Amino acid sequence: MTIGSHLQALHGLPAFDFPDADAMGGELPDPASVAWRITVEAYESDEAWEDAFARFAAAVDLAKVRSLIVGAWSEVYDSGPDKVVSALLGSRDRLPELRALFVGDITFEECEISWINQGDVTPLLDGFPELEEFGVRGGMGLAFGAARHDRLRSLVIESGGLPAEVVRGVAACELPSLERLDLWLGTSGYGGDAELADLGPFLAGTRLPRLRRLALRNSEIQDEIAAALAAAPVVARLEVLDLSMGTLGDQGAAALLDGQPLTHLRELDLHHHFIDAQLAGRIRRALEPSGVTVDLDDVQEPWDDDMDSGRFTAVAE
Structure with missing residues (x-):
């Protein structure tokens, strides 16, 4: 894509x-x-x-x-x-x-996402204290310092590879009003070197007290993220959980299914995935009767016979 x-x-x-x-x-x-x-x-x-x-x-x-x-x-x-x-x-x-x-x-057509030159966007948050929504596309050269913003409700960072420094910077921010966090983590080939530990502050549920929509997507470690979310405290207060656009396969999907209850969610977005049809059916049967909207569209096949190395994210270059 x-x-x-x-x-x-x-x-x-x-x-x-x-x-x-x-x-x-x-x-x-x-x-x-x-x-x-x-x-x-x-x-x-x-x-x-x-x-x-x-x-x-x-x-x-x-x-x-x-x-x-x-x-x-x-x-x-x-x-x-x-x-x-x-x-x-x-x-x-x-x-x-x-x-x-x-x-x-x-x-x-103007510039591939991983070739967009970005910079330090933190001054924009400091300069506009009444902002409620902020988004940025492109991870190359992107810097995001530990800021405080009392009004921001939505933060979106789209990339083919999000540097770990940026993820840590966002995690260190004081955003007491944030309801939606959407991070496209990307691949290591395009600078996406964040590890599961860097996501820890989001998963613990202590940094963003009003968070209701969490998207940690477009990632090549999507199975690891899903497994961590299966027991993450933040999930209990989410309305929307988005693990789409990445390399999610049977291991991560099974961990989600066997982990803490997800029936309180309004939406579970897993589109662009590598999940077996039988397991996808189990997810639907477990959640949809409770009113959860489950998106399992855009089923992918690996590039080669190796189910691990052949998986790919939706957005890279």
Whole structure:
């Protein structure tokens, strides 16, 4: 699977592409009614992202903007979003209503996910204390320090390989309002070197008191994660558990099934998996009568006869 389309919505608002310089002149929507996507050509752009943002700031009442999507910036293969971050922070006083921000809404045609150059995004959390949703795509060069944010409810980090330092940074954050955590852990071949121990603070259920939706997905250690979750304290207070897009097989699925009860969940998402059909049927019969929505779609076959080495994540390069 590759990321072939841009975000359609953010913070419950439909995405709207702010026009490029040549297309300016038409009527724009109400500033509070859409998630504004600001993007430039990923390669050889005639306009820098920060210049496009300056046009946006001149054309739209920033005081009413609630949701922003950062698309591609210039030379995204070769440079990180430092100037993007600086431009956003330079306008923070003019964005008092900003509640949602996503950095790196970039499709594979613009730049493969594991080749997106990222940077330190922690200053954006520090600079926008009223944010409720924050997301970022791309793990190369990504830095995420131990921050405190009292209002953030949703944190999403999408990658083909998430560095262990980033996972540890997120685990060290103080996020008392966080309800949704979604980490695409990826593969070691693309920098995803987090180990099960790095996920310990999430599994213990002590760091994020309001967490209700936990996604630890797109991982090559999906069986290990599933086995750990079978006895993890955090599970008892979750509504949604997402272990999709990874290499989940019979070992991890059986551990989940034989572990602590999951019948309190609203959703269990295991799509893109390598689970035997008979075992998948047992999972459905154990959970669906209790009202749990179980997603076991997108069954995969290993690349070769070795069920372990032949498994693959949904998103890598």
